[in-house]
Amino acid sequence: MTSASFTPGRVARLSILGLGALVFLAPYIFMVSTAGKAQSDIFTSSLSLIPQQWFYVQNFAKALSRVSMGRLLMNGVVVCALILVFQVVIAIPCAYAMAKLKFRAARALMVLVMLGLLVPIHATALPLYVAFDRAGALNSYVALVAPFTISVFGIFLFLQFFRAMPDDLIHAARLDGMSEPGIIARVIVPNAWPAVTAFSIFSVVAHWNDLYWPLIVVSNQAYATPPLGLLYFRAAEAGDDYGALMAATLIITFPLVAAFLLAQKRFVEGITMTGLKG
Incomplete structure (x- = not known):
């Protein structure tokens, strides 16, 4: 890269982006640092990211033994996969129906979708809890999955x-004798993978990290999701072994980081093609 590339504007943009990246990565850096510290090293008056004593092995061993980590991760995978x-x-x-089919209720449905984006889960939590309680569905995958099966987002x-898809593609499929379900399965879905990937990242991250709803409907540790499992872990440790707690948090957040890095290209492509970029 030549010196001409380092213009004042470019340097300023890179500096702002670097500062923003550091701000967003700071909690993760602190978590990685704390996961390798002894208890006495965590509560010292001096703040140091480099552990004085390396306790990674001991802390990760505690995280894997004190809580059924495999069960927590499996519950997280099952719940997120079913919801997605x-x-x-x-x-x-x-x-597809709202975008490519013409019918009278299309505008009304669009209004309902926009209104649905404004309704948080907290507003419906109480009636949903009562319904699942009366149906005897608490402490089950049904209670964890059912409220999120329809995503207005x-x-x-x-x-x-x-x-943004050309109408000619749809018309050509209809001329070939395809039904509307066939068009969705053989034309729409194969061309929608960038959007599916982008939405998958949003959905999995949101429900993998969700603590509010599992905390309401799950009291049996056999159905605990990863964030809820961290609460059980901290209670088991009396809230004082933060090194092991941070090690457990690293184990739980690693699948999300790995999934995003693997799907990063398609995620950016999907966001760009759906017009939701900032």
């Missing part, structure tokens, strides 16, 4: 993506 499958299966046909994201 239901959301995609429901959102794609809905978005997913419908909105796919709607923006499908609107």
Whole structure:
């Protein structure tokens, strides 16, 4: 790179981006540092990122032994996978109908989707809890998955993506004798993978990190999700072994980091093509 490339504007932009990256990475850096410290090293008056005594092995051993970490991760995978499958299966046909089919209720449905984006889970938590309690569905995957099977955000994201698809592609499929479900399965879905990947990242991150709803409907550790498992872990440690707690947090957050790095290219592509970029 030549010296001409380092213009004042470019240097300023890179500096701002670097500072922003450091701010966002600071909690993770602190977590990695704390996971390798002894208890006496964590509560010293001097703040040092480099542990004076390396306790990574001991802290990770505690994290894996004091809590059923494998069970927590498996519950997280099952819940996130089921939610994602239901959301995609429901959102794609809905978005396709609103984007490519002409019917009277299209505008009303669009208004309902926009209004649905404004309703948080906290507003519906109490009636949903009462319903699951009366149905005897608490402490189950049904209670963890069912409230999130319909994603208005997913419908909105796919709607923006499908609107950009050429109508000639749909018309050609209809001339070939394809039904609407066939068009969705053989034309829409194969061309929608960037949007599916982008939505998958949003969905998995949101529900993997969700603590509010599992804390309400789960009291049996056999169905605990990763964030809820951290609460059990901290209670088991009487809230004082932060080195082991940070080690457990690293184990739980690693799958998300790995998934995002693997899908980063398609994620950026999907966000760009759906028009949701900042």
